[in-house]
Amino acid sequence: MMSRLLAILLLFTGCDKDIDPNQSNDVDAPELQIATPNRGTIQTETSTTVTGSVSDESVVTVTIAGKTVEVGEDGRFTAKVDLVPGVNVLQTIARDEHGNESQDSRSVLFGTFAAPGDPVSEAMAIRLNQATLDVMGERIAGIVAGMDIEATLATGEPLTSDDSGCTKYDVFVDQFTASHYETTLESRNGGIDFELTIHNPNVVGRVHWKTLCILPRVWSDYTIVADWIKVRGKLDISLDANDEIVVDIREAETESQNFDFDSGIILDFADWILDFEEQLMDSIKETMEEDMPPTAQELIRGFTEAQTLTVFGSEMTLAVSPTVLEFDATGGTIVLDTSMSAMNTQGSSLGYFKSPMPLPAAAIAPTSFATQMTFADDMLNQVFHVAWSSGALNTSFPIENGDTGSLGGLVSEFRINPMAPPIALLDNENGTMSIAAGDLIIDVIERGTGDVITRVAVSLSLDAQLALGPNGGIALSDPTSQLTFDVLTEGVEGSNILSAPQIEQFMNAIGGQLDGVITSAIGEISMPTLAGTIIEQPNFDASVGYLQIRGALGIDPTAQ
Numbered sequence: 001m002m003s004r005l006l007a008i009l010l011l012f013t014g015c016d017k018d019i020d021p022n023q024s025n026d027v028d029a030p031e032l033q034i035a036t037p038n039r040g041t042i043q044t045e046t047s048t049t050v051t052g053s054v055s056d057e058s059v060v061t062v063t064i065a066g067k068t069v070e071v072g073e074d075g076r077f078t079a080k081v082d083l084v085p086g087v088n089v090l091q092t093i094a095r096d097e098h099g100n101e102s103q104d105s106r107s108v109l110f111g112t113f114a115a116p117g118d119p120v121s122e123a124m125a126i127r128l129n130q131a132t133l134d135v136m137g138e139r140i141a142g143i144v145a146g147m148d149i150e151a152t153l154a155t156g157e158p159l160t161s162d163d164s165g166c167t168k169y170d171v172f173v174d175q176f177t178a179s180h181y182e183t184t185l186e187s188r189n190g191g192i193d194f195e196l197t198i199h200n201p202n203v204v205g206r207v208h209w210k211t212l213c214i215l216p217r218v219w220s221d222y223t224i225v226a227d228w229i230k231v232r233g234k235l236d237i238s239l240d241a242n243d244e245i246v247v248d249i250r251e252a253e254t255e256s257q258n259f260d261f262d263s264g265i266i267l268d269f270a271d272w273i274l275d276f277e278e279q280l281m282d283s284i285k286e287t288m289e290e291d292m293p294p295t296a297q298e299l300i301r302g303f304t305e306a307q308t309l310t311v312f313g314s315e316m317t318l319a320v321s322p323t324v325l326e327f328d329a330t331g332g333t334i335v336l337d338t339s340m341s342a343m344n345t346q347g348s349s350l351g352y353f354k355s356p357m358p359l360p361a362a363a364i365a366p367t368s369f370a371t372q373m374t375f376a377d378d379m380l381n382q383v384f385h386v387a388w389s390s391g392a393l394n395t396s397f398p399i400e401n402g403d404t405g406s407l408g409g410l411v412s413e414f415r416i417n418p419m420a421p422p423i424a425l426l427d428n429e430n431g432t433m434s435i436a437a438g439d440l441i442i443d444v445i446e447r448g449t450g451d452v453i454t455r456v457a458v459s460l461s462l463d464a465q466l467a468l469g470p471n472g473g474i475a476l477s478d479p480t481s482q483l484t485f486d487v488l489t490e491g492v493e494g495s496n497i498l499s500a501p502q503i504e505q506f507m508n509a510i511g512g513q514l515d516g517v518i519t520s521a522i523g524e525i526s527m528p529t530l531a532g533t534i535i536e537q538p539n540f541d542a543s544v545g546y547l548q549i550r551g552a553l554g555i556d557p558t559a560q
Contacts, residue, residue, distance in 0.1 A: 030056035030094040032102040037090075039457055040419020040439040042109045042350055043083075051078045052104075054094045064092045083110035085355065086423060087436035089459045089484055105484045107438025107459045109420045113350035116389065119321065119339040120378045125363040126303050128332035131370035133192065135533055135553045136299055137183035142555075143295050144183070144196060144288075150176040152287045153203075153280070160279040166213035171222075171276050175204040187331050191236040191247075192296070196288060198229040203280065207263065222263035229281065230255045231288045235296055237332070239325045245304065247297040252289050254281040302533075303334055311383060311521045314392030316342040318383075330366040335359070340382045342390040352385035353423045354378050357545030369550035371535060375474075376546055377433070380424040380522065387521075388421035397513050410498065412447040414510065416440055422460075422518070426542040433476065433542065435462045435518055442510060443491075444498070451493040454503065458485040460514055466540040466547065474547070476519045483511050 034052040041048065053075045054060050062069050062077050069079040081090060088108045095101040114120075128136075150173075153159060158170035179200035186193045203224040210217045233252035240246050261273050307318040317340070324335035355377060363374035387393050396415040422437035437460045444454035462481040469475030485507060498506065538551035 027098075027100060028056070029100040029102040030054050030060045030096050032092065032094040032104055034092060034104045034106065037106065037108055039106045039441070040109075041107075042113075042420050044110070044113065044350065045083075046110070047080050047082045048088075048090070048108050048110075049078060049080050050090060050092060051076070052092065053077070054102075056094075056096045056100075058096045058098060060094050060096050062092065062094050065090055083108060085111040086353075086425060087420075087438040087459065087461070089438065091484070103486070105459060105486050106457065107420070109353065109423065109438055111423075112354045112356055114352055114354050114378075114382075116351040116385065117339070117341075118351065119319075119337040120376060120382055121337055122323075122335055122359045123338035123376045123379045124320070124336045125359055125374040126334040126336075127364060127367055127372040128187070128327075128334070129367055129370070129372075130187065130331060131368075132331070132553055133185040133187060135370065135555065136296075137185045137194070138555060139299055139533065140185075140194075140292075140295055141181040141183040141196070144291070145178075145181045147287070147291055149284065149287060153283055154205075158208075159205075159283065160276045162275070167209075167211050168217065169207055169209040171205065171207050171279075173203060173205040173280075175202075177202045187327050187329060188234075189328050190238070191234060191327050192332075193234055194232070194292070194296075196231045196292075198231075198284070199227075201226050201229050220263050222261060224259065224261050224276075224280075226259045227257040229284060231285055233288070233292070235293065237296070237300070237325065237327055239322055243321050243323065245297055245300055245322065245325060247293040247300070249289050249293050252285050254285045256281065300334075304336060312387045312392040312517065313395065314342055314387060314390055316340055316383070316386060316390075316392075333364045335364070338379055338382070340379075340386045342386045342392070352378070352382040353421070354381065355425060355545045360543055360546055360548070363546065363548065367550065369539070370553040372548065372550045374546050374548045377424045377426045378545070381421075383521075384422045384424065388418055393418045393421070395517075399509075410447060410502070411444055411453075411506070412450075413445045414506070415443045415445065417443070426545060426547050431540065431542045432463050432465055433547070435464075436460065437514075440514075441488075444506060452491060453493070454498050454506070455488040455490070455492050456485050456503075456507070456510075457488055458483055458507075458510065460511075462515060462518060464519070466542065468535060468538045468549075474522055474549075476522055479515045479519060481511055481515050483507060 032052065032054050034050065036051045037048050050064050054062055054071060054077065055075045060071060062071050064079045065081050067079070069077050071077045088110055089105055090108060091103060091105045093101055093103045153173040153176050159173050161170045162168060178198045182197040182199065184195045205222055207220050207222055208217050209220065231252060231254050233249050236248045236250065238246050259277055304320045304322050306320055309316050309318060319339045319341070321337045322334055323337055324333060326333050360374065394417050396413050398413045399411050418437060419439040419441060422435055425434045427434060440458045440460065442456045442458055443452045445451070446453040460481060460483055462479050464476035464479035467475045467477045487503065533553050534556045535549065536552040536554045538549050541548040541550070
């Protein structure tokens with residue numbers, strides 16, 4: 001804070017604490033003007049040229065990005081500066097021979113850019129291993145338990161009938177219950193083998209029957225129990241021509257153990273009992289053949305559903321398109337492209353910043369973790385670009401009278417107009433996410449008049465650890481930020497009424513606000529997961545350009 005305050009004091013006073021008053025009475029800082037590059041420049045060239053001029057009564061030394069440059073007799077200077085991908089903050093310092101100095105800091109966003117509408121290729125990868133399938137089976141068992149098989153069987157129509165001879169019968173199902181359901185899934189080439197077990201099924205119903213042609217039909221109640229009924233089959237999982245997930249079922253079969261019939265009928269008819277068992281098993285199999293594929297499809301689609309997000313106060317749509325969906329004996333892999341859109345997007349024709357890196361091999365490799373997801377930082381860069389180009393980042397923060405000490409009595413709000421979009425970079429050395437924004441133009445509004453009394457150009461660098469947020473999104477924890485800024489004169493209405501300490505106070509308020517806005521916005525982007533599940537005990541591993549999240553997978557208690 002003291003170094004920042006000293007910088008502000010130098011900006012406002014031009015004084016250097018090392019000046020010896022016996023040597024010179026010169027306390028005026030050099031007049032420094034930068035012509036190029038413009039603030040918030042976005043470019044693909046690997047270098048930029050800084051040009052400007054300086055004037056002072058004494059000899060002036062100019063440094064740009066820490067290197068001394070030659071100043072002409074007319075005060076003009078020029079220097080070529082090599083850029084690194086990302087936000088480059090170019091600081092120019094003009095210092096006269098008496099120690100007075102002026103400075104200018106402005107940013108250039110350099111890198112590779114994708115067209116605004118281009119999807120982020122290989123934005124996400126999800127690895128489904130056996131532990132994932134175990135949880136998926138648990139979800140399917142719970143869904144099947146709620147399918148109401150009874151409604152399929154107890155239709156009011158006989159499940160099986162025989163009216164061909166003197167022995168006639170119509171068998172009706174009134175009730176079907178089970179103690180619990182269990183599903184096991186096993187990955188294979190092309191899909192998943194499943195086995196659904198219905199434990200302790202209990203069937204209650206009625207038989208309308210007779211044994212002799214001369215006798216009328218009578219009604220009898222019956223009960224059928226078994227240890228279990230199993231339905232087995234193969235789920236073939238693939239992408240169709242429109243990259244939609246398709247799940248088909250084949251080779252379905254049923255089996256039961258200790259199927260036992262009990263009724264008030266004096267003579268149990270083996271024919272109808274066997275026929276009824278076959279019809280009952282066929283009906284259950286048909287129910288599973290009809291319901292199992294869409295159930296599995298819906299669960300897997302939890303990874304590929306579009307999201308409607310409110311980011312920076314603006315509604316956006318995150319579309320997800322699977323490009324790879326493969327299963328083998330070790331598990332399944334889903335790779336997805338993403339695309340973010342919003343209303344009224346304009347902005348740079350260069351599009352969103354890219355840090356093109358190949359999908360890590362570990363993203364699609366078998367793992368001991370129950371779930372593993374990998375995300376490209378370009379996903380966030382497209383989000384930031386859309387938010388910026390749609391104007392969602394042009395925002396303001398009110399300051400209540402009395403807030404932040406004396407500042408609240410002078411200032412009603414500050415308004416932010418970013419000259420370029422923020423960018424996100426993932427770092428594999430310390431496992432953090434870095435977010436940078438260059439040349440945020442911030443206007444300080446005077447209370448009562450509405451005038452712009454101070455304008456500041458800010459470059460922000462934020463570094464944060466990664467965590468799982470309460471809403472299932474990626475949360476940034478323990479953020480630390482650095483601000484560099486210039487106090488501007490153009491566009492200011494009247495003289496600046498804020499003292500240097502008040503501007504220091506204002507900049508601290510801005511830093512806290514920006515940290516909070518960025519952190520909350522990223523937390524709005526929820527991670528895709530198996531429908532009805534939650535990630536438990538996540539482990540975060542930031543690699544260059546990608547973030548891997550591994551952890552246990554549990555049933556979401558709020559899932560239906």
